[in-house]
Amino acid sequence: MKLTPIGDRVIIKLLEKEEVKKGGIIIPDTAKERPQIGEVVAVGKGRRNNAGEHIPMEVKKGDRVLFEKYADKEITINDDKFLVVKEEGIIAIV
Numbered sequence: 389m390k391l392t393p394i395g396d397r398v399i400i401k402l403l404e405k406e407e408v409k410k411g412g413i414i415i416p417d418t419a420k421e422r423p424q425i426g427e428v429v430a431v432g433k434g435r436r437n438n439a440g441e442h443i444p445m446e447v448k449k450g451d452r453v454l455f456e457k458y459a460d461k462e463i464t465i466n467d468d469k470f471l472v473v474k475e476e477g478i479i480a481i482v
Contacts, residue, residue, distance in 0.1 A: 391470075394432050395432045395434070396434055396474055396476070397432045397473065398428055398473050399430040399472055400460075400470065400473055401429050401468065403427060403452070424454055425455075426453060426471065428449055428450060431447060431448060445475055447475065447481060453478050455473050460477060
């Protein structure tokens with residue numbers, strides 16, 4: 389399935405962080421924090437300013453990005469988790 393975000397939205401695939409278990413304690417998935425880093429899989433065309441001029445996106449497909457914790461909508465497609473984030477919710481390209 390091909391997803392194409394609209395405007396200044398970005399679709400990010402979550403990258404799982406490496407799990408280190410100490411002392412044999414297993415942490416259930418429901419108690420784990422979601423990673424805040426992911427790979428951009430699709431970008432919109434960008435937003436427009438007040439004058440109607442197109443402002444291109446700063447991120448591109450394939451970039452690894454760090455994003456704000458609560459700046460997204462989570463979706464699941466074919467058991468893969470993706471986030472839909474506005475470009476302003478992206479903190480940095482890693």
